[in-house]
Amino acid sequence: MAAEVDVLTDLLRENDIDALKARMSHTPDRSLARLLRQLGRHDVRTIFQLLPAERADGLFQILDGEVRVDLLTELSQAPAARLFALLDPDDRAWLCQRLPKDVWLPLLDRLTPDSREATERLMAYPQDSTGRAMSPHVIGVDVDQLAGAALERVRQASPRTETIYMLPVIDGHDVVVGVVSLRRLVTSDPQAAVADLMKTPAVVMRADQHQEEAARAVREAQLIAAPVVDESGRLVGVLTVDDAMRILSDVDDEDAARSTGSSPLRRSYLATSVFDLMRSRIGWLLILIIAATLTVNVLDYFEDTLAEVVTLALFVPLLIGTGGNAGSQSATMVVRAMAVGDIQTRDLRRVVRREVSTGLMLGLTLAAFGLLPAAWFAGWSIALVVAVSLVTICVLATGVGSTIPLLARRFGFDPAVVSAPFISTVVDATGLIVYFVTARIVLGIG
Amino acid sequence: MAAEVDVLTDLLRENDIDALKARMSHTPDRSLARLLRQLGRHDVRTIFQLLPAERADGLFQILDGEVRVDLLTELSQAPAARLFALLDPDDRAWLCQRLPKDVWLPLLDRLTPDSREATERLMAYPQDSTGRAMSPHVIGVDVDQLAGAALERVRQASPRTETIYMLPVIDGHDVVVGVVSLRRLVTSDPQAAVADLMKTPAVVMRADQHQEEAARAVREAQLIAAPVVDESGRLVGVLTVDDAMRILSDVDDEDAARSTGSSPLRRSYLATSVFDLMRSRIGWLLILIIAATLTVNVLDYFEDTLAEVVTLALFVPLLIGTGGNAGSQSATMVVRAMAVGDIQTRDLRRVVRREVSTGLMLGLTLAAFGLLPAAWFAGWSIALVVAVSLVTICVLATGVGSTIPLLARRFGFDPAVVSAPFISTVVDATGLIVYFVTARIVLGIG
Known part of the structure; x- marks a missing residue:
């Protein structure tokens, strides 16, 4: 991989656009995302400008957070705003926390009102709280529904919905009263009542809880996802196992660096x-x-x-x-x-x-x-x-x-x-x- | 929690059976499982013998591996064999690796032929390989099927099946040719062909691959689960994100201990x-x-x-x-x-x-x-x-x-x-x- 980085760096120095394009077209997205962690911010921008728009969009969505920060800082407003709009609200909230205000404010302004509102809602939660890390795109299943109707509701779910495998069950006031797995819904009689299928009490996280604590709870209980609720127990989002693993891995990185008194590196070792x-x-x-x-x-x-x-x-x-x-x-x-x-x-x-x-x-x-x-x-x-x-x-x-x-x-x-x-x-x-x-x-x- | 342990330990010393039973009936399973990590093996056995059979069965399934090792060593053959039979083959294989042969051999003998065969198949993989950590209970979806038929097959899946959220797609020779998510199946037209819905190439793990490497790959690609294949690419099991997190957490424990030259503790700190x-x-x-x-x-x-x-x-x-x-x-x-x-x-x-x-x-x-x-x-x-x-x-x-x-x-x-x-x-x-x-x-x- 390091050898690959050297090749890319050389081509970037030589400004050999054709060779760069050819090389990147043969590199799978995940490998390219890994390579970008090791390049400086100017080089990351150059590479992004050379990629076909569709590929750039797909790649941006699997980039590390810190590489996204660099890229959005370097790009001009229009392309930056297009990439920014592709992200989930939790990723956008995370970026706003790290970008300078004169970068993120225009990006936020260019979002659709809905996306903007969703992002701002997350940004209102305290730093390092579960509310900042969760996804607000969650669907709740009505406790009075039958399994068949609930499944139909899930089928209609927007593709933005973070997960449909763990479904919070809510009452008329949006309060989470249980959870039901998609597996349970799929394998049950469509005429069964959701109230009979759900697991209670649901393991829920509080939006104002520290995200490391919530992540450990998700891992310990071996959950695919946990509903996130506000202080009244109302459903406001979902924390998935992916989020939990990312949070815990960031914490480990910080601890490892700090245990010897170093500050954690913002970027990969060779890019620092x-x-x-x-x-x-x-x-x-x-x-x-x-x-x-x-x-x-x-x-x-x-x-x-x-x-x-x-x-x-x-x-x-x-x-x-x-x-x-x-x-x-x-x-x-x-x-x-x-x-x-x-x-x-x-x-x-x-x-x-x-x-x-x-x-x-x-x-x-x-x-x-x-x-x-x-x-x-x-x-x-x-x-x-x-x-x-x-x-x-x-x-x-x-x-x-x-x-x-x-x-x-x-x-x-x-x-x-x-x-x-x-x-x-x-x-x-x-x-x-x-x-x-x-x-x-x-x-x-x- | 430590205070709770002290209470339990005192009651165990005083042999106050009634108070013990009352106390345990008010302790949730997860808390009890955590408490047991801190007790010696004789105390763990005593507690298990006092629990109603059904509760003991449920509790055993969420116990830490090392506590299971102690308990199976201490119990007599009949109750040990009953608990052993409740586990998934991968958990059984893990235990056999750690129990003395005169303990695990009789336990294996008392299993049903099917369960025994499934366990022995996993034990044939090298230590620390992915084959040892995977679950063999996986269902593959036929690449020639339609979405509706595939969904029907999933509905019939045995409750033992480890996960139905990630479905390996296989050809006529059981070779994995792609994966399709349950989400995709549920939200698609039942008349759509699985071949058109599946993602290729599938990220698969090899059964003979080191389990730490496989676990990191699952985490990096943010998968819920990955199909595990043999050297010919045929489906033999599934590695879930839970398995991956357990493997990585064990590795972290070992590394932390070893970095200062200690051997990792087998049991919790206070139980050592x-x-x-x-x-x-x-x-x-x-x-x-x-x-x-x-x-x-x-x-x-x-x-x-x-x-x-x-x-x-x-x-x-x-x-x-x-x-x-x-x-x-x-x-x-x-x-x-x-x-x-x-x-x-x-x-x-x-x-x-x-x-x-x-x-x-x-x-x-x-x-x-x-x-x-x-x-x-x-x-x-x-x-x-x-x-x-x-x-x-x-x-x-x-x-x-x-x-x-x-x-x-x-x-x-x-x-x-x-x-x-x-x-x-x-x-x-x-x-x-x-x-x-x-x-x-x-x-x-x-």
């Missing part, structure tokens, strides 16, 4: 400039290096001890490294267990007790394995200092590693983001203090 | 004993601490330099910490970009060039910010040593951090697993060498 790569990472590296000056101060405080027994310095990287590893094992396990709902913030004491016990066993095991080699290398007294410090540092690291994610959650921060850097800072500094205090006692110095 | 927690982590900690002895040796080699200028020791944790952070940023970004297909192993040179350029900019920025404070703290010459080392270490770390995941993939290892520990070992040791060599040159010692 080295300068942007640098910018996405420098912030956290600076914060971490400032935090790390704590270790410089701790070591400075113990400089006399260090000067007296330089050999102590040899084990510093090993000790803080082990602390960091043990701490991040704890943190990862706790973050994961929180994400899948196995533990809550109120389990703090219990989790920390378990982690600290684990840390004690880990430390004792490591110390037992390390004592002899360390003694052989640096003598018994230093080996003893290292062994005692290993145990204490493992206990500290697992304690801190499990506490910080739970506290972060309690105070409303994303545990995956803040945990790793804080843990290593705290564990490094306290671990060094433990090490040198132990050394002073055991070696009788300082 | 402290000893098992310890066992899941000690292996990597030992390997990492052995690797970390490399840093001890490097420092030992430079002990004279260190003895002469003890102040050098103060910056050791800060320098290797920054190297570790910069390296893991690179590694995370590269692993992620590989996972979503943005980069391939053949992009190695290009990626490393980009990362090293990023590292150079990061290092220069950090050095620029750090020079003055370091000079104020430790004098100009040591500040210069630290600054030069920061730049070199950032370049090293980003280079190593991007190379190792790509090399790991090329040699068939999981990059998420091996990257972090290797990177920190290599970066720590080489970073220290750079630091002390620079010190010797700048300070004119050694």
